[in-house]
Amino acid sequence: MSISRAFLQQTALGALVAAGALFSGHQAFAADKVTLMVGGYEKQIYLPAKLAEALGYFKDEGLDVELLNEPAGVDAENEMLAGAVQGVVGFYDHCIDLQAKGKFVESVVQFSQAPGEVELVSTKHPEIKSAADFKGKSLGVTGLGSSTNFLTQFLAVKAGLKLGDFTSVPVGAGNTFIAAMQQDKIQAGMTTEPTISRLLKTGEAKVLIDMRTIEGTKAALGGTYPAASLYMQTDWVEAHKEDTQKLANAFVKTLKFINTHSAAEIAEKMPKDYYVGDKDGYVKALGDGKAMFTADGVMPEGGPETVLKVLSTFSKDLQGKQIDLSKTYTTAFVKNAK
Template sequence: MRLRATPFAVLALAGTLAGFATPAAALDKITIMVGGVEKQIYLPAKLAERLGYFKDEGLEVEVLSEPSGVDAENELLAGNVQAVVGFYDHCIDLQAKGKFVQSVVQFSQAPGEVELVSTKHPEIKSAADFKGKSLGVTGLGSSTNFLTQYLAMKHGIKPGEFTTLPVGAGATFIAAMQQDKIQAGMTTEPTISRMLKTGEAAILIDMRTVEKTKEALGGTYPAASLYMSTAYVETHKEEVQKLANAMVKTLKFIATHSGAEIAEKMPKDYYAGDKDMYIKALDDGKAMFTADGVMPAGGPETVLAVLSSFSKNVQGKRIDLEKTYTTQFVKAAK
């Protein structure tokens, strides 16, 4: 079910005919699609809703979920939603295809992703051992797929020498590794902690902190963000500012509260049956989030360098990075 604009003109006419004043304007309605709402990397979207920050801004926001970032992106391009919570790299990839979207609030400065390797395959000691393997990603065309291709290329593995298999996250990712459909794969919390706890997987490449991300990718890598079509941003500045206000307030909440305090605000099913594990993952990983929603300096350049190294969509294209994000709204946030 998709949200539709309230027919204000009809309401106004009805009020006039009845001899009463026009009803008060309804809350501004916005639908946000998240590429896996239960993932901790996308925590701000659901947390803002749970804290009531959207309503505080006069917004009626519906937070929906798709299995991967590329699915969420497709919903935005189809006009079914007004915003996406997904990786910033989609803003660059889409510009290379002639479509303009921009990060309005930058949630994180590190991917928060880990390349896990099945403990059934001790022969995989680095990305150089990906040859001939099936590697799990959330979806084809997703950011996990982008990063997997880059890491393989960086370690001398050519396209076609490995397979990427879309397996989502959570239970579907875990099942794929248990059944040996994938020998390694990229995922996020709380899936990471669940597999480490059972001993079914080990960490091969860790990108949950800025420092480790720089080691793996060569620089700060802005990842989770709230992005919207440039046309929508330019024509709905009031609504975008309200969204930015709510999201920046949420990022400040994350920065100033413990994992336990944050977990108390989240739906219990997000704990995946282990609240203590969920809290520990939050405490260990929440430094990935920005405190103010501002794009980190040098980040867009790192993302462009990563995509340009393997993506035929981006190679040879002139990308105007300044059009892939804006800090206008976060800097003006209350």
């Protein structure tokens, strides 16, 4: 029995229509793709990014989040401004710095209320007893224009030095920072965990200024200092409110997890190479510094004012500029988080 050409054509058309319906249905439910640049995702200060991924919270929100690693926050910021990524996991101070340059960027989720940074001094240089002794020294920072550079400049100027009295050397973090100190390319430098613990354990460095806790931060900087955050261009946030809300939902859940679980439980969720061969040291450092994270992603009261005051101490970009702090962060999404 022959099958008519018309029937075959109709059947083929029906199959195509069905396939098209399935395809469009798949597209409708596909996860939204968002790319975030992290200023060194092995750093404990930026732990919420990798933890949210490990816990599956991005997927729970229907997001396909790609995390890219960039050791220096200033380079991550440039990637975002160029449109290569939608957001940055980095320090809030860039939002203020960029407004002074005519660019509007806002912290959407505030991860921490202390920098989690330490100024370490090489034990080869016992003459460095305070920031006033930075004169003539080479000081390690992650990158020029980075938050570690901002904080280093502030501490030096606060101690009575001029910016030309010392040299900021971009050395990244981890192995590159450690090598720079071992080779005496830097005599002191600002870094985070787990780099801090690694150098303290070997006795190659000692702590000069500790900003891992809220108390230490207030002593060094004069107030609560909102640091690690998810920041994005204001225009992108306005145009993508649904995706921004989903990101806020995932990160607020992550911050709650950090606040309700032990350092050991959190460490178990992280890639094993982050321990750098010393899991106990990693867990201890996380336990000691865990209080820097906010419980809900909300900007701490008075924090933006402290950051503006710190940056205004040394930054020529900010001098004579009117900064609208209300445009450097938003609490709308974290307060609506599920």
